[in-house]
Structures are given as C-alpha cells and as structure tokens.
Amino acid sequence: MITVLLPWMLGAALLGSVVVFVWHLLSVRQPPELLLPTARFVPGADARAMARRPKPNDLLLLLLRAVALLAIGAALAGVRCAGGGAQYARLVYADATFDTTTAQSHVPSLDSVSVTHAAGDTVGRWQRLDLRAEPGVALARVWSDVASLLTAYPSIERIELAVVLPATVESRQGWDAWRAQWPGPVRVVTHEAGSAAPTHTAPPRTTPTRTTPTRSVLLRGASSDDVVSSALVVHGSGHGSEYESEYGSEYGWRVLPRDEAVQQSEAALSLVTVARADSVRMPGDYAGVWVQWVDGGGAVRDTIAAVSAGGRTVVGPFVRRDVAPPSPLSERWQMSDASSDAAPDAAPDASPDAAARRQTAWRSIAWWSDGKPAAFARQEGRACMVDVRVEAAAGSDLLLSPDARGLLDAIVNACTERGVASASLQEPSASDSSASSVVMAVPAERLRARVSLPPREADMRWTWALLAVAGVALLLEWRLRA
Amino acid sequence: MTPELSAYGPLLDALRGVRWPARRAVGAAPPGGHRSTQRGTAGEFTEYRGYRQGDDPRTLDWKLLARSDRAFVKVSEDRALLSTWLLLDASARMAFPAHGRTRSKWDMACQLAMGLVAVAHAAADPVGVLVGTAAGPIRLTPRTRRGTVADVARTLASVGACGGDPPLAPLLATLPSRSRVVVVSDALGDLDALLRTAASQVIGGAMVDFVHVVAREELEPPAGVFLARDPVDRAREAVLPARGRSGYTQQFAAFRADVAARWRAIGAGYREVCTDDDAARAVRAVIAGLPASVSAVSS
Numbered sequence: 112m113i114t115v116l117l118p119w120m121l122g123a124a125l126l127g128s129v130v131v132f133v134w135h136l137l138s139v140r141q142p143p144e145l146l147l148p149t150a151r152f153v154p155g156a157d158a159r160a161m162a163r164r165p166k167p168n169d170l171l172l173l174l175l176r177a178v179a180l181l182a183i184g185a186a187l188a189g190v191r192c193a194g195g196g197a198q199y200a201r202l203v204y205a206d207a208t209f210d211t212t213t214a215q216s217h218v219p220s221l222d223s224v225s226v227t228h229a230a231g232d233t234v235g236r237w238q239r240l241d242l243r244a245e246p247g248v249a250l251a252r253v254w255s256d257v258a259s260l261l262t263a264y265p266s267i268e269r270i271e272l273a274v275v276l277p278a279t280v281e282s283r284q285g286w287d288a289w290r291a292q293w294p295g296p297v298r299v300v301t302h303e304a305g306s307a308a309p310t311h312t313a314p315p316r317t318t319p320t321r322t323t324p325t326r327s328v329l330l331r332g333a334s335s336d337d338v339v340s341s342a343l344v345v346h347g348s349g350h351g352s353e354y355e356s357e358y359g360s361e362y363g364w365r366v367l368p369r370d371e372a373v374q375q376s377e378a379a380l381s382l383v384t385v386a387r388a389d390s391v392r393m394p395g396d397y398a399g400v401w402v403q404w405v406d407g408g409g410a411v412r413d414t415i416a417a418v419s420a421g422g423r424t425v426v427g428p429f430v431r432r433d434v435a436p437p438s439p440l441s442e443r444w445q446m447s448d449a450s451s452d453a454a455p456d457a458a459p460d461a462s463p464d465a466a467a468r469r470q471t472a473w474r475s476i477a478w479w480s481d482g483k484p485a486a487f488a489r490q491e492g493r494a495c496m497v498d499v500r501v502e503a504a505a506g507s508d509l510l511l512s513p514d515a516r517g518l519l520d521a522i523v524n525a526c527t528e529r530g531v532a533s534a535s536l537q538e539p540s541a542s543d544s545s546a547s548s549v550v551m552a553v554p555a556e557r558l559r560a561r562v563s564l565p566p567r568e569a570d571m572r573w574t575w576a577l578l579a580v581a582g583v584a585l586l587l588e589w590r591l592r593a
Numbered sequence: 594m595t596p597e598l599s600a601y602g603p604l605l606d607a608l609r610g611v612r613w614p615a616r617r618a619v620g621a622a623p624p625g626g627h628r629s630t631q632r633g634t635a636g637e638f639t640e641y642r643g644y645r646q647g648d649d650p651r652t653l654d655w656k657l658l659a660r661s662d663r664a665f666v667k668v669s670e671d672r673a674l675l676s677t678w679l680l681l682d683a684s685a686r687m688a689f690p691a692h693g694r695t696r697s698k699w700d701m702a703c704q705l706a707m708g709l710v711a712v713a714h715a716a717a718d719p720v721g722v723l724v725g726t727a728a729g730p731i732r733l734t735p736r737t738r739r740g741t742v743a744d745v746a747r748t749l750a751s752v753g754a755c756g757g758d759p760p761l762a763p764l765l766a767t768l769p770s771r772s773r774v775v776v777v778s779d780a781l782g783d784l785d786a787l788l789r790t791a792a793s794q795v796i797g798g799a800m801v802d803f804v805h806v807v808a809r810e811e812l813e814p815p816a817g818v819f820l821a822r823d824p825v826d827r828a829r830e831a832v833l834p835a836r837g838r839s840g841y842t843q844q845f846a847a848f849r850a851d852v853a854a855r856w857r858a859i860g861a862g863y864r865e866v867c868t869d870d871d872a873a874r875a876v877r878a879v880i881a882g883l884p885a886s887v888s889a890v891s892s
Contacts, residue, residue: 142820142832144820144822145819146691148779149811151823153832154841155831
C-alpha cells in the first residue's frame with residue numbers, strides 16, 4: 112500500500128511535470144542562418160523566435176526531467192510503499208455510556224472497518240470518555256494516545272480516529288475548537304443506545320444558555336480578597352447591574368442584587384454557592400448550584416496551563432490538581448445531613464418524583480489543554496454539584512479576564528441542558544458510509560511530525576532511494592544536453 | 594581560345610572597339626596611345642603658337658619667320674603608354690551570394706577585370722593583375738604581348754574559392770604611382786587603410802578608380818526571417834526581420850554614399866556596380882566614368 116505524507120507536495124511535483132511537458136511543446140529556435148557580408152548594417156534584435164509544436168520535442172529529455180521532478184516530489188512528499196502486513200491502528204473514543212466490550216456490536220460500522228482491513232494487522236484502542244457533554248474531549252486526548260501508540264508500535268502506517276457518540280451531545284464548541292488539529296477525517300459514529308443513558312427531562316435546546324445576570328452567588332469559607340469570589344461577583348453582576356453584599360458568619364459572602372429581593376423558593380435554582388473550604392458541606396436539601404472550589408492556599412507557582420470550557424480557553428499560571436473524577440464516597444461531597452443517603456452514581460430513579468431525586472454520573476465540564484478534565488459536575492436532586500480542580504494563584508485576576516467567562520459559564524450552567532445532534536459533527540466528506548478506512552485514516556508519518564517523533568529508518572531509505580533516482584535522472588539529462 | 598577565356602567570349606565581343614583613354618595626360622613614358630604631358634619636336638605636329646619669351650628657339654619655324662617676318666613655334670604632342678593595374682578583392686565576402694543561382698560579387702569582379710583588361714590590351718597598354726587572397730597575393734606583371742588576356746583569365750581562374758579577409762592597402766602600396774589602378778572590391782574590408790594608400794597614390798600621379806561591387810541580395814535581402822552572419826567575422830550576427838527592414842536599407846545606403854564620397858574626395862574615380870548588371874555595360878560605365886545604369890541607357 113502506498114502512503115503519502117504530504118500529498119500537496121506530490122501534487123506540486125505533478126504540476127511541475129505538466130509545466131515541463133508544456134515547455135517541451137514550445138520550442139525556441141533560431142531563424143535560418145544567412146551569410147550576409149553586410150550583416151553589420153542589420154540593427155540588433157532578439158535572435159530567438161518561439162514556435163509551438165503539436166508533439167513534444169526531445170522526448171528523452173522530457174522523460175528524464177519528469178522522472179526527476181516526480182522522484183523529488185515523491186521524496187519530499189514522504190511517499191512510502193508498505194507491504195501487505197502493514198499495521199493499521201484505530202483509535203476509538205466512545206462515550207462513557209457505551210460498554211467497551213459490547214460497543215462493537217452496538218456500532219456495526221466499526222465491524223465493517225475491521226473486516227475491510229483483515230489482511231493487515233489491526234491495532235485497536237478503546238477509550239471511554241465523557242463525550243456526551245463535550246465531544247471535543249476525544250480530539251483533545253488523541254495526541255497523547257497517538258504518541259504512545261506510535262512509540263509502542265513503530266510499524267504503524269495509518270491511524271484512523273473514530274468517535275462513538277450518543278445521538279445528542281451537549282455542545283460542539285470544543286469539537287470545533289479541536290477539530291482542526293487532526294489532519295484527516297474523523298469517523299463519527301452515533302447510536303441511540305448512548306442516548307438512553309442519563310438524560311435530562313428538560314427539552315434539548317439547540318442554542319447554549321447564557322448566564323442569567325440575576326443569579327445569586329454565595330461564597331462560603333472564603334476570605335474577603337478571594338480571587339474566586341471576585342470573579343463570580345463580577346460574573347454574576349451581569350451587564351452593569353449594581354449589587355450590594357452583606358457578610359454573614361454562616362454563608363460567608365452573599366451577593367444580592369440591590370433592586371431585587373431574593374426569595375429562597377424563587378431563586379432556588381438560580382442560587383450559586385461556592386465552597387472554598389473542605390469543611391463546608393452542601394446541605395441535604397440544597398437547591399441550586401453547589402461549587403466545591405477548594406482553595407489550595409499555595410503560593411504562586413509558575414506553571415502555564417490552559418483551561419478550556421464553554422468554547423473559551425484561558426491561559427495562565429494555574430496549578431493542576433487531581434484529575435481523577437470525584438469518588439462516590441469522597442469526603443468532600445458528603446452532605447451535611449441524612450437526606451443524601453443515595454449513592455451519587457446510582458442508576459436514574461424512575462419514581463414519580465424523579466425530577467426531584469434524579470441523579471447523574473460525574474461528567475467533565477472543563478478540560479486542561481491535554482484533554483484531562485479540570486472540572487466535574489453532576490446533578491443530585493435539585494442540586495447541581497460542581498467540583499472544580501483548577502487552583503488559581505492568590506491575587507491573580509485571571510478569572511476576571513474575558514476568556515475565563517467560559518469557565519464561569521460552564522460552572523454556573525453545569526446542569527443546564529443543551530443539545531446538539533452528534534451527526535452534525537461528521538464532515539460531509541466522511542459521512543458517506545461507503546468511505547473506506549483507507550480514506551479515513553491518516554498516514555502515521557504525518558502524525559509522527561506532530562508529536563515530535565523521528566521518522567522511521569525504513570522511511571528514510573525510501574526518501575534516499577527516490578532522491579538517488581532523481582539525481583541519476585538529472586545527471587543523464589545534463590549529459591544529454593551537453 | 595583557352596577554356597578559361599571562352600567563358601568571357603560574349604563579354605569580349607561586346608567590348609570590341611571600345612577605347613579607354615586616360616583621364617589626364619600621361620607623364621614621360623614610352624610611346625603609346627595616350628596623350629602625354631611631354632611636348633617636343635619629335636612628336637606629331639599639332640599647331641602653331643606665337644612665340645613667347647622663354648620659348649626654346651629651336652622650336653621656332655624659321656621658314657615661316659623668313660616668309661612672314663612673324664615668329665611662331667611649332668607645337669606637337671607626345672603619345673605615351675599607360676600601365677594599367679587591376680587590384681581585385683578575393684575575400685570571403687566577395688563569394689556572396691554563394692548559392693549559385695545568381696552571379697556572385699567575385700564573378701562580377703572577374704567579368705569587370707576581364708573586360709577592362711581586354712579594352713586596355715586592345716590599346717596596347719601593359720596590363721597587370723594583382724589579386725588579394727587569403728593565401729597571399731597573386732600578381733601578374735603588366736605586359737602587352739599577345740595572350741595577355743588569356744593569361745589574366747588563367748590567373749583569375751587559379752584563385753579558386755574566395756576566403757579570409759586579405760587587406761588590399763598593402764597591395765595597393767606596391768603598385769607604381771605612374772599607372773592606372775582599378776580597385777575592384779565591395780569596400781567591406783580595410784576601407785580606411787585602402788583610402789589612405791589610394792590618396793598617396795593619387796598624389797604620386799596614379800589614376801585610381803574604385804569599382805564598388807554590390808550584390809543584389811545585399812540591396813534586397815531574401816524574404817523571411819534570417820540570422821544574418823558576417824562570413825568573415827562569425828561573431829557578428831543579427832536577426833534580419835521579415836518586415837521592417839528600413840533600418841538595414843538606410844544604413845547600407847548611407848554606407849555606400851559615404852564610400853563614394855570618400856573615394857571622390859581623394860581624387861579617385863568611383864563606380865558602383867551591381868551583380869545583376871550587364872557586365873559589358875558595367876565595363877563601359879567604368880570606362881566612361883558614369884554609373885552603370887546611365888551607361889546602359891546611353892548605349
């Protein structure tokens with residue numbers, strides 16, 4: 112099988128060959144010679160004249176020049192010719208709602224891919240990620256997996272990327288942001304089975320929900336100069352509304368609109384409480400967004416990191432903390448009374464008051480630049496639990512920047528339902544079911560350069576061989592012209 | 594008639610009876626057919642002239658003086674021979690055009706030379722030929738004996754192919770000054786040096802005529818686009834376009850006019866002869882000192 116690392120370079124070589132062919136159709140010839148004793152009186156002029164011929168002249172020269180051009184183009188384009196045993200890798204990222212062992216039976220199209228390439232060795236890897244909330248996580252994770260895959264299997268020739276998604280995902284912003292990084296088509300496989308897993312009763316909306324300007328923010332366990340409190344106060348103030356704050360020993364900072372009397376019953380779901388200390392526990396009957404954003408209290412560490420959420424990315428000296436999802440028995444998320452006895456990861460309740468007692472699994476709402484989750488969220492009854500693992504430096508104003516608005520939006524709207532048809536993530540060129548995996552796969556050499564891996568020795572032999580052919584052709588062409 | 598001479602038969606027949614007088618009186622020379630600058634009693638009586646103080650008393654006609662008591666002197670003119678030299682240019686440029694369909698400049702030069710030799714030999718003038726070739730000059734000393742015309746024909750036939758760019762000025766300098774010299778060339782060689790030498794020859798008393806041979810193909814180059822290359826200087830080349838040749842025509846005409854003016858300025862005769870002119874008429878034109886076209890009309 113022939114693979115091309117840089118097809119445009121091969122196209123440029125082909126274009127050059129066409130130019131040479133056209134050049135051979137044109138011939139610059141001198142007019143016939145006339146021995147004229149009075150030639151000294153002829154005014155000077157260009158001694159050449161252009162002529163066009165129906166057939167190319169100097170066929171041997173044309174052949175040598177075309178061979179040299181194509182060989183150079185093929186060498187620079189990274190043309191490789193692999194045998195029948197070439198390895199073919201497939202990276203499959205499936206939503207966590209899919210079972211790894213049974214996903215292939217759930218997704219018949221992936222079975223057909225395996226049959227098509229039964230002749231070659233197929234390396235398959237499955238990753239279970241929380242793709243329903245943000246399918247772009249699959250694309251964010253792929254580079255580290257590609258690097259490890261190519262390191263473990265140096266003979267891999269092509270890699271296909273497949274993402275298994277439920278029929279509806281919450282957002283495509285992250286997908287659009289990361290999609291340009293993968294130098295080839297991405298196979299998006301949708302299945303209704305994924306949508307049968309945790310869903311919300313709220314009807315899906317095709318447009319993302321913006322932050323409600325009149326949301327009330329409570330900060331607990333925070334100091335007066337806390338960076339998170341400043342960011343959320345400004346974030347919650349909306350568009351120019353004025354707020355007044357009062358300090359309470361129990362709830363810490365409470366920020367309320369000046370002109371609006373907040374009633375607990377009316378503002379239950381619009382209430383955002385941010386706990387900045389491990390000792391602060393969510394009440395069992397809490398209704399609203401509970402953000403567990405524990406202050407690490409560490410000094411400023413010069414670690415540049417990027418957090419992407421809500422379609423925006425903020426870059427700054429964040430400190431990455433534990434990236435593992437919260438444990439169901441995590442002490443941090445133990446409620447302060449006995450009303451939260453149910454296990455956090457329990458199956459959805461089908462009782463009539465399911466809306467009040469509904470529980471979902473932890474899912475990611477923000478990610479680091481390498482795709483690792485930076486914040487998690489889940490719904491517990493009327494409470495939306497958000498666990499933020501981003502530690503901002505003390506005194507930093509990063510969370511006040513416009514880019515941080517995506518993160519804050521994702522936090523306060525963590526349990527707000529949004530819906531995007533995952534079928535829309537499939538590119539038109541790759542949506543055809545007849546598209547073979549040869550077309551869908553990306554040459555491994557192109558990915559090696561992306562992940563800073565050196566080219567294989569065998570590939571360099573092909574390059575040197577093609578360059579040698581080009582050199583011989585150029586030498587013969589020079590000898591013929593001489 | 595020798596084979597070399599037979600090629601010139603029609604020309605020689607057309608020139609029979611033509612006289613080629615000297616343009617001015619010839620200096621001291623053996624008796625011949627040209628008017629001499631010498632005056633004397635030994636010569637043929639011409640007229641009486643009144644005695645002027647200083648005349649040689651021996652020229653007085655004493656019998657007339659005794660009869661009429663008036664003093665007259667007898668005036669007579671001497672006739673002298675005039676050696677004629679023909680200096681021919683046999684450079685590579687004279688071989689143009691070489692395709693053989695029309696007469697080349699060298700062929701025209703040979704026709705002119707044979708015609709002039711025949712006319713001069715008919716007047717009992719000594720005739721010599723000097724040909725500048727790439728292999729060296731070919732010289733035929735002036736002679737008046739029978740067979741001189743045939744000797745000249747053989748000499749010209751021995752030249753063979755033209756080639757190189759032999760200078761004519763050194764050859765002209767070797768010729769005696771009291772003679773008639775006809776230079777037949779295309780004026781594309783050492784023209785400046787040739788003019789300087791000819792000027793000194795004219796000052797020395799020689800009668801110099803320059804016959805400028807021009808090919809019809811030089812006046813009207815063949816149609817089409819050509820890479821014109823000088824036969825002698827191969828590096829000199831230029832494209833002759835199919836149209837818009839006015840630049841070439843004007844420059845060549847200006848050159849010919851300049852050559853004519855310069856030869857006439859030194860007191861030499863100048864004739865331009867085209868290769869497609871009738872050879873006999875061209876010879877008559879040279880002898881009469883008229884352009885070939887005028888000679889053709891007058892004849």
